[in-house]
Amino acid sequence: MEISLYQLLTPLVAIVAILYAWSLVFRHKKTLWEGILWTIFWGLVAAIALFPSVMTYISSLMGIKNRENAVFITFFGVIFFIVFYLVMRLEELEQKQTKIVRKMALKNSNLGEEAPENN
Amino acid sequence: MRTIAVIPAYNEEGRVAQVVRDVLKFVDSVIVVDDGSTDKTADAATKAGAIVVHHVENCGAGAATMTGIEAARRFGADVLVTLDADEQHSPDDIPALLAPIEKDEADIVFANRFGQRNRIPFIRRLFNGIGNIITFGVTGKWVADSQCGFKVFGPKALKQIDLKMSGFEFCTEIVRESAQHKWRTAQVPTKVIYSEYTLAKGQSFANGVKTALKILLRSFIR
Numbered sequence: 183m184e185i186s187l188y189q190l191l192t193p194l195v196a197i198v199a200i201l202y203a204w205s206l207v208f209r210h211k212k213t214l215w216e217g218i219l220w221t222i223f224w225g226l227v228a229a230i231a232l233f234p235s236v237m238t239y240i241s242s243l244m245g246i247k248n249r250e251n252a253v254f255i256t257f258f259g260v261i262f263f264i265v266f267y268l269v270m271r272l273e274e275l276e277q278k279q280t281k282i283v284r285k286m287a288l289k290n291s292n293l294g295e296e297a298p299e300n301n
Numbered sequence: 302m303r304t305i306a307v308i309p310a311y312n313e314e315g316r317v318a319q320v321v322r323d324v325l326k327f328v329d330s331v332i333v334v335d336d337g338s339t340d341k342t343a344d345a346a347t348k349a350g351a352i353v354v355h356h357v358e359n360c361g362a363g364a365a366t367m368t369g370i371e372a373a374r375r376f377g378a379d380v381l382v383t384l385d386a387d388e389q390h391s392p393d394d395i396p397a398l399l400a401p402i403e404k405d406e407a408d409i410v411f412a413n414r415f416g417q418r419n420r421i422p423f424i425r426r427l428f429n430g431i432g433n434i435i436t437f438g439v440t441g442k443w444v445a446d447s448q449c450g451f452k453v454f455g456p457k458a459l460k461q462i463d464l465k466m467s468g469f470e471f472c473t474e475i476v477r478e479s480a481q482h483k484w485r486t487a488q489v490p491t492k493v494i495y496s497e498y499t500l501a502k503g504q505s506f507a508n509g510v511k512t513a514l515k516i517l518l519r520s521f522i523r
Contacts, residue, residue, distance in 0.1 A: 198514070202511070202514070276467060277465065277467070279358070279360070280360045280361075280364045280467045283337075283356050283357060283358050283360050283364065284356070284360075284364060284367065284368045284371070286356075286357055287334070287354045287355055287356050287357070287368050288354065288368065288371060288372060288375070290355060291352070291353070291354045291355065291372070293354075293372055293375050293376070
């Protein structure tokens with residue numbers, strides 16, 4: 183079986199994501215249920231990457247014609263986009279919060295123009 | 302040259318004072334950035350002779366370091382030394398780190414904890430090795446101890462540096478900045494003292510994974 187770079191990288195990313203999810207579960211930052219859900223989700227992503235024919239099997243099992251596979255793919259694409267967008271927004275918010283804290287710190291410290299004399 | 306040391310500190314009440322006193326022997330001033338500590342870190346640092354800048358909320362080592370850098374610029378620093386507040390770095394190494402800057406041979410000097418015989422636990426060596434590989438992967442620059450907080454910035458680096466990352470990813474960001482701005486770099490072997498305390502305060506595996514992912518994510522969205 184010929185394996186593409188995508189088929190190699192996606193399962194690796196999935197493994198990292200699953201490990202991370204379970205580390206959060208063990209640190210009580212995620213519930214057991216959430217851990218299972220993330221494992222199933224990333225497991226499916228890895229399985230579809232490794233065995234693309236799974237999609238055909240699932241679609242035939244569910245009585246969906248091949249054309250509808252596009253809907254599945256689009257759906258996954260949209261979900262990935264939303265998650266990516268949310269991560270970006272969180273990063274932005276974190277940066278904004280950090281900027282405010284930094285500015286407040288400098289302002290509250292009454293930092294003047296003159297050099298400090300503490301030595 | 303006016304040399305200022307920046308020490309980011311989070312809940313280091315018991316250790317920061319001694320670090321400040323030791324560092325003051327080698328620099329003109331010490332700025333401690335109290336990163337939202339819930340103990341008396343700020344009081345201890347002030348009593349020891351440091352200028353304290355206080356974050357009202359814990360933002361991470363990267364954010365605290367950048368606040369310290371901005372404060373040092375306002376105080377007219379020419380050279381900046383950064384080091385941790387947990388006594389893992391020996392201030393006696395500061396003159397050796399300053400030497401390449403004073404000789405105008407480097408713009409940034411990285412301490413290298415692996416450059417001399419130090420008792421470093423295997424897990425720490427492993428994590429640092431992974432950190433070095435990831436750093437090399439996203440910056441294209443190899444630094445033997447990229448994740449060490451002990452560094453010296455020369456005038457050019459101090460003027461140009463602009464850290465965006467708040468957490469431990471900032472060490473990788475500094476390497477990236479050095480590559481981007483083409484700073485001349487030097488690496489100096491230094492002593493490191495790992496105690497049970499410093500090991501307990503270190504990053505967990507989960508934190509390491511989170512840091513690595515943030516670095517990779519940032520490398521995509523920058």
